[in-house]
Amino acid sequence: MEKDRLLYLLENDKKGLNSPEEAAELEAWYRSADHRPAFTEGLSVEGLSALEDKMFARILTEAPERTEPVVPLGNTAGWFNWGKMAAAILLLVVAGIGIYVFQRQGGRIVERTGFGETRVLTLPDGSEVTLNGNSVLSYDAGWSEMREVRLEGEGYFKVVHTADHRKFRVRTGDDFSLDVLGTQFNISKRERGTRIVLDEGKVQCNLGSPAGDTLVLRPGEMVQFRKTPADYRRERVETGLYSAWKDHKLVFKNTSLREVSAMLQDTYGLETEASQPELLDRQISGSVPTDNVELLLEGIAEASSVTITRDGDQLMMTPK
């Protein structure tokens, strides 16, 4: 069967439009695959149980009421201290200014930015990271064979190549990291997901586990996933849109107000409400300066013809 024919039959099947003959044709195609060999018969006992357990573990994490297998993996109690984080946020709300905390905890260096603050950091190897607002970057003080940093939030990395080709690794979770030689890229791990946009060079994403999948990105590509790295989506994008923030502006291109709101929440700690939900579907294009929040909001309001009123960290969008 030809590809187009198959797709045609499948579309019809969905809409219930197949004639009895067409339905039989599709059925015959489906059945014809029964002759192919069974995948699992070629697996060793160990491989078989690895597959069986892997899927079952994922099913259990997806089916929440059954048990609580999830997860605090890693040293959450160590360097990343929610109490301190909350205190920083609180201070911001009260004082209304960006702050950052620099501290050493158990030999780990932790750099944080407040809402709306961007900051350029130089790492021990000379690599440069621009941290966007409300982000945390940390690494071991005695940084030896592997250059490894951990990121919550968003950062733009310019990684220098070392003479001995040491790997540079950015980890955003126990199930996701990426490895770099020398390169420039933007990475963000926020509530709604993780996103990597590559400007230059080459990075390798490590999905899940050491023996798990890897994915090599080329310049101009973006990879994103919500929760599970294996459910990633890869696409080609205009990379500039995703890293404009480091040059103190935001560039939108058919970006919905919903996405804009999510960004305002992540980076500036501003919560958006819309008087009519469909307002959030409105798309905007254009460039807005981020040097100060008021101007940023004005720019967004202008571009989308809405009125934005601000009360502390609450925003209300109404049609103009």
Place this chain on the structure above:
Amino acid sequence: MLLARLQTGDGDAFAALYRKYWRRLFDAAYRRILLREECEEIIQEIFTDLWTKRETLLISVSLEAYLFGALRYSIYNMIRSRKVREAYFDYLLQMPGEDSNYIEDRLHYEELALALENSIQKLPEKLRKVYQLSRKEHLTYKEIAEQENIPVDTVEKQMGRALKILRENLKEFAWAWIVLEIWDLYP
């Protein structure tokens, strides 16, 4: 029987159903998709769905027919949504036999198994022994205690330590970590 138990929220019945059907479903999916990740996704969704909807589920046919019907539905959707990359259409439509995908994808699971096995081998001997008797030979703690001539609470402690070490070593194996936790539910 299993179905009735499932509908009352019996987790063991759910595990038993999974164990009974996953392999045939996976093979049926793989024959038509030829991509292991997509197949994993489909099987996971079918069972997650089965669990989530267990109370409201009306199965007019047999459970088996229901599962294979759900499988077909997911496969059609997967192909329609073009998640199956263009290049695979050729295989999907023409290749009669086993292509190189089979080999590569099998290798993936063998490596996965190897990583877990390596961590088990690195356990201190006593812990490894207890661990293997429990997980591989499916002995109960009491049976292990008798066989090894040690008190039951020592077996429990050693298992606890073994799991803790494996969990540390396999930190990056989110799935393996979870499996270690739930293995008791799923002997």
